Amino acid sequence: LNLTRNALDAVGTGGIVTICTEWDRQNTVCLSISDNGTGISPDVLKTIGKPFVTTKENGTGLGLPVCYRVADRHGAKINVETSPQGTTFTFEFKV
Ligand SMILES: Nc1ncnc2c1ncn2[C@@H]1O[C@H](COP(=O)(O)OP(=O)(O)OP(=O)(O)O)[C@@H](O)[C@H]1O
Numbered sequence: 637l638n639l640t641r642n643a644l645d646a647v648g649t650g651g652i653v654t655i656c657t658e659w660d661r662q663n664t665v666c667l668s669i670s671d672n673g674t675g676i677s678p679d680v681l682k683t684i685g686k687p688f689v690t691t692k693e694n695g696t697g698l699g700l701p702v703c704y705r706v707a708d709r710h711g712a713k714i715n716v717e718t719s720p721q722g723t724t725f726t727f728e729f730k731v
């Protein structure tokens with residue numbers, strides 16, 4: 637939910653948010669949330685997942701830290717790919 641809300645915040649009218657799950661038929665299940673927004677600024681990317689980092693007027697900066705803790709508790713890894721064309725967060729769960 638936090639990743640999807642961030643993705644929706646990042647896109648304008650007519651933007652695209654894609655939620656995808658994938659099993660590689662081996663040991664990894666992935667959940668990814670992609671958007672075609674303007675990407676994460678380098679400053680924010682440096683501290684991604686740290687509490688209280690926000691660029692939003694009414695943001696708490698706690699959404700991503702919660703995601704990282706959830707991933708941690710499930711032994712999952714979070715990958716972030718971002719560019720001016722958009723952002724993808726991928727949770728990688730070991731089966
Ligand atoms: N998909 C995204 N596209 C662009 N920037 C993003 C994206 N996801 C996160 N960010 C950046 O990372 C910052 C931290 O995100 P985080 O979810 O932790 O807090 P927030 O969204 O600002 O506030 P909230 O606590 O309401 O979630 C955001 O303020 C934004 O600058």
Ligand SMILES: [Mg+2]
Nearest residue numbers: 638642699700
């Ligand atoms: Mg958020």
